[in-house]
Amino acid sequence: MAESDVSIRKLVKRFGDMVAVDGIDLEVPRGAFVTFLGPSGCGKTTTLRMIGGFEHPDSGEIYLKGEPMGRRPPHKRDTSMVFQNYALFPHMSVADNIGFGLRERKMAKDEIRRRVSDMLKLIELEDRGKRKPRQLSGGQQQRVALARSLVIEPTVLLLDEPLGALDLKLRKQMQIELKRIQQQVGITFIYVTHDQEEALTMSDRIVVMNQGRVEQEGSAEEIFDRPKTRFVAGFMGSQNIIDVQVADRDASSTKLRLGSNTVTLPVAVAPGVSAGAIAVRPEKVRLDVAEGWQGTVQERIYKGVMMSYSIRLDDGTEIDAEVAHDDVRHRHEVGDTVRVSFRPEDAVFIPDGA
Amino acid sequence: MATETLAAPVDASPRRSFSLTPILTLGIPTLVVVLFVVLPLILIGIYSFYSLDPVTGLMQRDFTWANYERVLTSPIYRNIFIRTLSIAAIATVIALLLAYPVGYFIGAVAKPQNQGVLMLLVLIPFWTSYIIRTYAWIGILQSNGFLDSVFGWVPGLDTNLLYSRAAVIIGFVHVYLPIMILPIYASARNLDKRYIEAAQDLGASPFSTFLRVTLPLTMPGIVAGIVLFFIPTFGSFVTPQLLGGTGDVMMGNIIDNQFGEAFNWPFGAALSVIMTLVVIVAMTLFFRFADVEEIYGS
Numbered sequence: 001m002a003e004s005d006v007s008i009r010k011l012v013k014r015f016g017d018m019v020a021v022d023g024i025d026l027e028v029p030r031g032a033f034v035t036f037l038g039p040s041g042c043g044k045t046t047t048l049r050m051i052g053g054f055e056h057p058d059s060g061e062i063y064l065k066g067e068p069m070g071r072r073p074p075h076k077r078d079t080s081m082v083f084q085n086y087a088l089f090p091h092m093s094v095a096d097n098i099g100f101g102l103r104e105r106k107m108a109k110d111e112i113r114r115r116v117s118d119m120l121k122l123i124e125l126e127d128r129g130k131r132k133p134r135q136l137s138g139g140q141q142q143r144v145a146l147a148r149s150l151v152i153e154p155t156v157l158l159l160d161e162p163l164g165a166l167d168l169k170l171r172k173q174m175q176i177e178l179k180r181i182q183q184q185v186g187i188t189f190i191y192v193t194h195d196q197e198e199a200l201t202m203s204d205r206i207v208v209m210n211q212g213r214v215e216q217e218g219s220a221e222e223i224f225d226r227p228k229t230r231f232v233a234g235f236m237g238s239q240n241i242i243d244v245q246v247a248d249r250d251a252s253s254t255k256l257r258l259g260s261n262t263v264t265l266p267v268a269v270a271p272g273v274s275a276g277a278i279a280v281r282p283e284k285v286r287l288d289v290a291e292g293w294q295g296t297v298q299e300r301i302y303k304g305v306m307m308s309y310s311i312r313l314d315d316g317t318e319i320d321a322e323v324a325h326d327d328v329r330h331r332h333e334v335g336d337t338v339r340v341s342f343r344p345e346d347a348v349f350i351p352d353g354a
Numbered sequence: 355m356a357t358e359t360l361a362a363p364v365d366a367s368p369r370r371s372f373s374l375t376p377i378l379t380l381g382i383p384t385l386v387v388v389l390f391v392v393l394p395l396i397l398i399g400i401y402s403f404y405s406l407d408p409v410t411g412l413m414q415r416d417f418t419w420a421n422y423e424r425v426l427t428s429p430i431y432r433n434i435f436i437r438t439l440s441i442a443a444i445a446t447v448i449a450l451l452l453a454y455p456v457g458y459f460i461g462a463v464a465k466p467q468n469q470g471v472l473m474l475l476v477l478i479p480f481w482t483s484y485i486i487r488t489y490a491w492i493g494i495l496q497s498n499g500f501l502d503s504v505f506g507w508v509p510g511l512d513t514n515l516l517y518s519r520a521a522v523i524i525g526f527v528h529v530y531l532p533i534m535i536l537p538i539y540a541s542a543r544n545l546d547k548r549y550i551e552a553a554q555d556l557g558a559s560p561f562s563t564f565l566r567v568t569l570p571l572t573m574p575g576i577v578a579g580i581v582l583f584f585i586p587t588f589g590s591f592v593t594p595q596l597l598g599g600t601g602d603v604m605m606g607n608i609i610d611n612q613f614g615e616a617f618n619w620p621f622g623a624a625l626s627v628i629m630t631l632v633v634i635v636a637m638t639l640f641f642r643f644a645d646v647e648e649i650y651g652s
Contacts, residue, residue: 074554087548091570101556
């Protein structure tokens with residue numbers, strides 16, 4: 001494993017009776033773009049705030065470059081946070097906001113001016129240095145907040161849902177912009193979001209969190225294609241999580257049973273596992289093959305490019321399918337009997353207990 | 355027909371279109387302001403140009419600048435004016451040093467559910483009359499009073515403060531402190547904590563955070579507090595009369611005296627007009643200097 005900028009060991013944080021962070025272990029490699037992904041209340045922001053020093057853990061430890069942080073306050077940590085609503089100082093100009101951290105470091109005035117202007121160039125706001133934050137658009141304020149944190153060259157940049165307040169189009173632009181800046185400056189980014197698409201677009205590594213724990217950690221592709229828990233599968237957009245029994249197994253494949261239907265997946269399953277779930281994304285479900293599980297169309301929703309069907313199998317299991325609806329031959333009406341199938345390699349088996 | 359029916363509730367008849375509501379809602383405040391603020395001011399303004407009949411001592415309805423001339427040329431009034439300004443300024447500074455920590459603590463540090471009770475405690479003194487609270491200080495500050503009998507034995511400590519400049523300033527600070535705490539509390543409560551977190555995050559020590567972020571962002575409360583404290587202090591006559599010595603006479607006392615014992619209303623009116631103008635000019639400059647708009651303007 002690459003050298004770690006941040007190591008988290010058995011981190012626990014409670015607020016009253018609520019356990020916000022429930023034993024997290026994590027390594028953040030140097031220079032990586034790591035995303036904490038999860039629903040609200042999963043502990044991702046609390047973990048981020050503990051790394052920044054705004055909250056202190058009840059137990060466990062956070063190491064920055066190998067050094068334990070303990071209860072060290074934010075101004076003595078080599079981290080910097082981009083806040084959700086930017087928290088730009090309203091009484092200072094854009095340039096003064098960006099230069100704030102440098103002045104705290106008692107840097108020479110000329111040097112501050114030079115670095116601030118470099119930063120304004122990086123965020124493409126060269127001509128806005130004298131403006132007040134409120135005179136900028138949301139996206140521009142966002143970039144100023146980023147510059148203000150980057151200019152002090154922290155070991156780790158912490159970003160707390162920084163794009164949450166922007167509209168969809170701007171958010172997409174900023175995702176690419178953020179990734180570009182991160183690659184340019186080479187600083188470790190820890191990014192918190194509840195938006196799985198945002199996480200997939202930007203991250204080198206994604207840490208999916210739920211109820212104060214890490215559900216799964218891996219590259220975007222690993223998380224998306226090979227979810228290890230039902231939660232991750234569901235959160236990454238696999239609406240179809242189908243309970244199945246293990247019927248038969250050999251070294252390289254497993255036969256799974258759902259009622260009277262079976263499917264064989266090209267995966268090996270540990271000997272003790274007798275049940276689990278198949279996760280398959282709706283867009284991978286096919287209705288155009290004669291083979292497959294028999295079911296009835298319950299509902300059909302037009303979604304533009306895709307047509308979404310909800311199909312009930314004979315044993316009562318509901319499966320969602322999204323197919324390109326331009327193919328008129330395969331248009332189905334509510335009440336039609338259809339055959340549901342998917343390619344074994346498009347499905348993921350999640351053993352129970354995971 | 356349909357349009358008429360729809361329009362009916364608005365102007366059904368000429369009689370109904372006449373409504374008392376706007377006249378009452380605008381009229382009553384206007385009447386109050388005119389009666390109790392504008393008219394007295396105009397009256398004072400008019401009086402200030404009157405003269406006194408040297409024989410009868412009664413007001414003469416003429417037009418003279420003599421009263422203003424007397425105020426502006428006499429070194430006595432200039433000295434008293436400067437003294438008034440300095441007493442009010444010192445009291446304001448001391449009050450600010452006390453009010454800021456209290457207001458900030460209640461607004462930004464105390465738990466929200468406790469803020470109401472704490473502010474109530476701050477405001478409780480207001481339930482007692484200004485005069486009574488000022489009299490209470492006589493009991494504390496006079497010779498053989500509370501302060502004297504408890505700390506009188508300490509060598510080099512003057513515990514007999516009554517009829518001194520210090521007593522006047524103590525009186526002002528005590529009486530008007532709550533109205534200075536109020537706006538500071540309000541601005542501290544509205545202070546977004548993320549600004550403080552952001553400052554710390556960027557490497558600012560607690561002291562530096564206070565100077566560069568907290569203080570400027572609570573400036574509107576400080577400005578309002580200073581104004582609310584300074585104006586009544588500047589014009590006060592009760593406190594210096596009860597707690598001050600002969601050397602602590604303020605403009606308020608002079609004006610009080612002109613309207614009272616001296617019975618020279620025109621001269622008292624001229625003093626009042628000058629005081630009012632000074633306050634207006636000072637506050638205008640102060641607001642411009644403090645630049646509150648700059649912080650919260652659109």
